[in-house]
Amino acid sequence: MSHRVAITRRIPEPGPSLVAAVAGEVVANHDDRPLTRDELLSLVSGCDAVLCLLTDTIDSDVLDAAKGCKIVANMAVGYNNIDLAAATARGILVTNTPGVLTECTADLTWALILGVARRVAEGDVEMRAGRFPGWGPLYMLGGDVTGKTLGLIGPGRIATAVAMRARGFDMKILYHGRRSSPSLDAIGAEAVDLFRLLAESDFVSLHVPLTSETHHLIDAKALARMKPSSYLINTARGPVVDEKALVKILREGGIAGAGLDVYEDEPAMAPGLADCPNALLLPHLGSATQGTRAAMSRIAAENLVAVLSGCKPPNLLNPEVWRETT
Ligand code: DGY
Numbered sequence: 001m002s003h004r005v006a007i008t009r010r011i012p013e014p015g016p017s018l019v020a021a022v023a024g025e026v027v028a029n030h031d032d033r034p035l036t037r038d039e040l041l042s043l044v045s046g047c048d049a050v051l052c053l054l055t056d057t058i059d060s061d062v063l064d065a066a067k068g069c070k071i072v073a074n075m076a077v078g079y080n081n082i083d084l085a086a087a088t089a090r091g092i093l094v095t096n097t098p099g100v101l102t103e104c105t106a107d108l109t110w111a112l113i114l115g116v117a118r119r120v121a122e123g124d125v126e127m128r129a130g131r132f133p134g135w136g137p138l139y140m141l142g143g144d145v146t147g148k149t150l151g152l153i154g155p156g157r158i159a160t161a162v163a164m165r166a167r168g169f170d171m172k173i174l175y176h177g178r179r180s181s182p183s184l185d186a187i188g189a190e191a192v193d194l195f196r197l198l199a200e201s202d203f204v205s206l207h208v209p210l211t212s213e214t215h216h217l218i219d220a221k222a223l224a225r226m227k228p229s230s231y232l233i234n235t236a237r238g239p240v241v242d243e244k245a246l247v248k249i250l251r252e253g254g255i256a257g258a259g260l261d262v263y264e265d266e267p268a269m270a271p272g273l274a275d276c277p278n279a280l281l282l283p284h285l286g287s288a289t290q291g292t293r294a295a296m297s298r299i300a301a302e303n304l305v306a307v308l309s310g311c312k313p314p315n316l317l318n319p320e321v322w323r324e325t326t
Contacts, residue, residue, distance in 0.1 A: 003308050006047040006066075008035055008056050011075060012290075015297030019051060022305050041065040049304050054078060060086040071307040075300035076287075078100055078237060079317060080210040088318045095303035095315045100295035101287035106161030108286050109235045112259025113150075113203055114282040117143040128201055143202070143229060143256055146170055151201025152207030153194070153217070154180035154236065163189055163206060174201060177208075198225040202220065203233060210237035220245035223255060231257045235286045238263040243270035250276040261286050 002024025007016060010032045020026055027043055029035050034055040035043060044050050044066035052058055055137040063069070063086055071093040074082060079096045087094045103218065115121060119142045126132055126140070133139070150166045152159040155177040163173050165185055173189035175181060176197045185191070198204060204226060208214045219242040226232065232255060234241055242263040249255055250273075257278035263269050266284060273279060287296060303313035312322055 002127055003048040004046060005049045005051065005304065005308075006044045008040060008043060008050065008052045009033070011051070011297050011300075012293050013297065014294065015051065015075070015301035018298065018301035018305055022308050033211050044069065047219060049073065049308055051075060051300050051304055052081075054081050054121060058082040058087070063087055063090050063092060066092075069311065071095065071304055073300045073304040073307075073313070075296050078209055080237060082173075084318060088321055091321055093307055093313060093321050094317045095300070095313045096317055097296045097299040097303075098315060100299060101292050102157045102161050104289045104292045105158050105235055105286040106165060108261060108282070109158070109205055109233060110165050112233050112235065112261065112280055112282065113205070113231070114276075116233070116257045116259035117145050121280050128177075143231065145203075148172075148202035149174060151175070151192075151197040151204045152184070152189070152205050153177070153178070153197065153204065154214075155189075155191075156207055157310070158235070159207040160184055162207070163187060191287045194222070195225060198222055199227070201230060202227070203231050205233040206236040206240050208236055208240060210239055214240050216240070216242045218242065218246075220248070222250045226255050228254060229256050231255065231259060232253070233259045235261045238266060243273065246270070247272040249297060250278050253278075255287060 004025045005019050005023040007028040009029050039057060040062060044062060047066055047069055049071045050066055050069055053071045058072055058081060060083055069092055072082060072087060072151055073095045075097055077096050077098045082094055084094055106155045117141050121142060122231055146169045149172045152163060152175040155175045160183045174192045174197045175184050175189050176192055180191050217240050238259060246258060247270050250258060259280045261282045262284055303315050306313040316322060
């Protein structure tokens with residue numbers, strides 16, 4: 001049977017080749033830009049499978065346009081861009097790419113922790129501007145990292161990888177989540193309530209998926225519970241933080257700083273954030289290494305190919321659909 005497969009954006013190999021090997025026809029956006037809504041609706045129409053990215057909003061209209069589609073394979077671990085309930089209601093399988101981006105996202109979390117505390121980007125700007133006045137005992141002092149307390153919200157794979165690295169910095173580790181984490185417990189991390197984590201941590205690092213429960217989990221009240229000397233780190237999803245409230249507290253010095261890789265309304269930022277010198281701002285680079293993006297491409301394609309070959313995909317997010325169709 002000949003399958004028509006949509007790929008919504010230019011992605012690295014080997015995903016495109018793996019898909020091409022089983023698909024009768026591949027309709028792809030060959031540009032490195034997200035499709036407009038109309039382009040997306042038109043691309044997916046009549047497709048048996050869709051390989052998409054976190055920059056594509058896959059809602060009920062898109063799922064209806066993809067009538068007859070068997071699988072939506074997201075090339076991301078987060079899948080808040082897909083209306084999972086709407087896909088499930090239509091009997092469409094949805095998959096993601098967990099695991100392969102854990103280590104590099106943990107690395108980037110650490111780049112933000114060290115970068116914001118030790119003012120790395122600010123220092124680089126000073127040097128390039130020729131403003132380095134020479135070593136001074138009070139010049140560009142930052143926050144300490146070694147021996148401090150790291151608070152992890154959302155104790156999944158990435159949080160655990162961040163905690164493993166924190167051991168090298170001799171940090172006390174607190175975590176908060178809906179469930180306890182045997183892997184975090186095993187390295188001596190302490191499960192605490194959110195209130196205590198916010199109040200005691202020197203670095204609060206976010207690792208929760210974006211859901212209706214985690215939307216604005218870190219709001220003005222939560223930020224006010226953090227210590228004035230503490231830092232907020234977000235490599236999860238922007239809307240977990242109320243960005244306007246964050247700008248306010250950064251301006252007022254209510255916390256020492258923030259290291260952000262994700263934003264509420266990407267690619268835009270809340271007004272004033274770019275003017276906060278105590279914010280280290282990266283453009284959603286958590287998984288942006290060559291090896292990781294290739295692995296994500298491979299896994300997204302493998303999920304899609306499995307379904308087109310009649311097999312259960314390895315990273316299925318709505319297993320109830322598989323049970324219903326088999
Ligand atoms: C993901 O896969 O969810 C990441 O945010 C991509 O960088």
